[in-house]
Amino acid sequence: MSASVRRKLTTILAADADGYSRAMEADEVRAMAALQAARRVFAGLIERHHGRIANTAGDGLIAEFGSVVEAVQCAIEVQRELGADPDSALRFRIGVHLGDVMIDGDDLLGEGVNLAARLQAMAEPGGILISQQVYDQVQKKLSVGFEYLGERKPKNFEESVAVYGVTPPGAAPAKPAKGRSHQARAARPAARTAGAGELKPRIMRLLRVFGAIVAVLFAIDLATGGPMWAHWVALILATIAAYRAAPLMARGWLSVSDARLLVIIALLALINAFSWSGELWAIWPAAAIVLIALLGRLLARG
Known part of the structure; x- marks a missing residue:
């Protein structure tokens, strides 16, 4: 390891566009515009949640956060904002992991980054998957649902890891239920599925x-x-x-x-x-x- 490389514990967010190659084949201009628009959304929300973008190779990105809660909240808001645009040609998968990484200049390297990327690859388009380490930190701090998806063996990993899906609360109805305010309904935490x-x-x-x-x-x-x-x-x-x-x-x-x-x-x-x-x-x-x-x-x- 070179003298310029150091290690630290951090929260890694990995994101990648689903079907970007197909979108480019269908309409290069529209696909590139959608990617640029998505990158602006990512950049703005990552900065708002006190993170930084470490890598933007191709149609994906790697970001890091000092707070696990901020990282997951950022992922939720990114998917919400990107999903709100019906004309967008792209949907993103996101994986979040808390792990030890190596830092070489501005780059993040190591198994922690690889696991975040593998979680991202396992997610559904528009979805968010998190590791056990992330779940343990955020399960009682965010008003979202968590679904335990069992243990999965990521590609090129020797051991299986526990995987959780994040389910943001659904949009509040246009009219609140009788006797309950819109704010009360929106503030109620979603039911959580028990983890392992x-x-x-x-x-x-x-x-x-x-x-x-x-x-x-x-x-x-x-x-x-x-x-x-x-x-x-x-x-x-x-x-x-x-x-x-x-x-x-x-x-x-x-x-x-x-x-x-x-x-x-x-x-x-x-x-x-x-x-x-x-x-x-x-x-x-x-x-x-x-x-x-x-x-x-x-x-x-x-």
Whole structure:
């Protein structure tokens, strides 16, 4: 490392235009004008939130902020302002990460920058993804929603990372609800989805409660004699717990939706086993579920 390179902990915002090459092919003048307009929006809001632009290569940019809250708030305002222009030819993806970086002159380098860029690449056009480190700092400080998307394995990273989506509050209705002011509605924080750190204890408590219920039911079942029935209740409760725990199962190759589909398929297989009559019928609805999921992904990509 050269003497001019130093390290520091900072918040990195990475942004990139979606479909810029296609927009250039369709209309170079319009695409360039849209990019320049977007850069002005980024520059103004980054400065307002006390950040600085470190790099503007191509149709993307890297910025840094001394405050995690300011970085996420800036990202929200950028997407809001860019999304308000229906004539814009470009939509941007944004990723935000808090990490250690190397500074060489005005440039930011290192794994922290790379992770912010990977989060950006995973975001939907017009969307914002943040890392666990950012979520931990902003979850109670911003009136927005956060959706835990599970653990993802960014390209060229050895380990998976927890990823959260940011959901800005929706636009307030033109007329406030009866008995409530516009200001009160706008100020109410949006509901937040529990993150991995919050979800795991909840699932463990749920399992303890369900376990106690199942134990009592099996005791009643055995005491009363007759055909066994408690295993059906146990199956229902186990399915509920597994479905709610799907975000904890998510990995780079397995999304939360995929995990929930696997729970449903497992439920079908267990119902088939518990009611076995010599026929493996669960394979057909399971195959249909997989086929529908694959078709949905293909249509979404198209």
